[in-house]
Amino acid sequence: MATARTTTSSGVDEWAAANPRSRALHEEAQRVLPSGITHDVRRFDPFPLTIVRAEGSRKWDADGHELVCYVMGHGSLLFGHSHPPVVEAIREQAGLAFHPGGGHALERAWAEQVVSLVPCAERVRFTSSGTEATMLGLQIARAATGRHRVVKFQGHFHGWHDYVDFGVDPPWDRPSTPGIPPGVAATVTVLPPDLAAVEEALAPGDVAAVILEPAGGASGMIPLPPGFLAGLREATRAAGTLLFFDEVVTGFRWAPGGVQEHQGVTPDLTSLAKILAGGLPGGAICGRADVIDVLAFREPGAAKVSHPGTHNAHPLSAAAGTTTLRLAADGHAQDRASATAAALRDGFNETFARHGIEGMAYGERTMFMLLFGVSGDPLQIDPVRLKGSTYGPLYSPLHCAMLLEGVQLFHGCGLVSAVHTDDDVERTLTAFDRSLSRLQDEGMLG
C-alpha cells in the first residue's frame, strides 16, 4: 500500500484559474480583514472561496460553480441551507421584532424544547455562541463547586476563550494561542482520554469540572475508548466534580438529545449551539437545576453568577431554533443523515481499496472523516496522526480536486444533513474517485 508523498498538484492551479472572482474578492478582503477571512478554519490555499448563495445540500460560489456542501454551516444546518420552514419562521419574526428588549414567547418555547430533548437539561440559559456557552458553563461550575481547576482533553475543542484554548492541536501540552495569562493556564489540566489519568487529576478534590466533546475530540475525529463516558460519570461523581459535555456539534445531531441520549450517560452540564439555533447565531448552557440556578437572583447580597449579553436568545435565532428543533425532535432527520453518511463512508472506503491507496473514511452518525496514509481502528491510531492527516501536503490538492468536481469538503471531513440526496452521494463518490486518480497520476499517492 502506498502512502502520501509531498509534491504539488495541477488541480490547485486549475482550481485557482477557474475561480478568478473568488480570488479578486479575497484580495480586496485582505485590505480590511486579517488574512481576508473571518474564521480561522475558513483559511484555504491558494485562496478561500466566496459563496454567494446556498440552498438545501448545495451552494454556489462567486464564479458560478455549484457545489455539494459538507460544511453545512460548520454543522449548524441539519436540514440544509435555507430550509423553507426555517426561512419562513425567521421572516415572520423579523416582521414582529428583532429585539424586544424584554422577554419573548419564543425564548420560553425554545428552552422548553431543550428541556424536553436533552436528558441533563432542567434549566437553560441562552448565549450568542458556543464559545460563550462553554465560558459561562465553566464559570457556573466554578461558582457552584467553589473550585477553580478544570480538566479538558487533548484535541478537544470548546471555542476560543482563555479557559479552553489549550491542547487543541498537537503539541498537546501548551496553550493553542499566545495571550493566555499564566494564572489562567495554571487552572487548566489537559489530559489524554485515560480514566486512570483523570482519577489522579481529580484526587486532590479541587477540580470544578471535566469538560469534553462526548463523541471524541474534534467532533469525533479522535474517538474515545469504549466505556470512557460511563467511567467519567462515576469518577466525577465520586470526586464532587461536575461532568460537562460540550454538545455544541453533537447536540440534536447524534440523536435529538445528543450523545448523552445516544450513549445513555447524563452529565451535569451541557453546552449547545449550532443546530440549537437553526443556522443563526446562538448557544446555550443547560443542566441540573441546582447547578444552573447559580444564575438566578436570590436573596439580596447572595452570590450570583452574572450573565448579561445583548443578543441572548435573539428572537430571530429563537425562531430558526424552535422551528429546527420541532423538525428534529422525532429523530428521523438524524437517522436519515446518518444513513447517508454511512453510505458515503462505505463508498469512500471502497474507492480507497479500488485505487490501492492506504487510507480510510471513518466517523460516527452524520460525520465522515477522511484519513490518508494510515488505516485500521482509529482508537489504535496516534491521535496526532488522526488530527494531522488531512492538514498535510495533500490538503489543498485534495480539496481543490474535489472542488473542481463540484464537492466542498470541510477540512477532510464532512457534516451530512438530512437533505443530502442519493444524487449527492453519487456525485461525491464520483468526485472522490476522480480526485484520487488525479492525485495518483501526479505521483502524490503512489
Ligand code: PMP
Ligand atoms: N465547542 C465545540 C465542540 C465546537 O465544535 C465549537 C465550534 N466549532 C465550539 C464549542 C464553539 O462554538 P462557536 O463557534 O459557536 O463559538
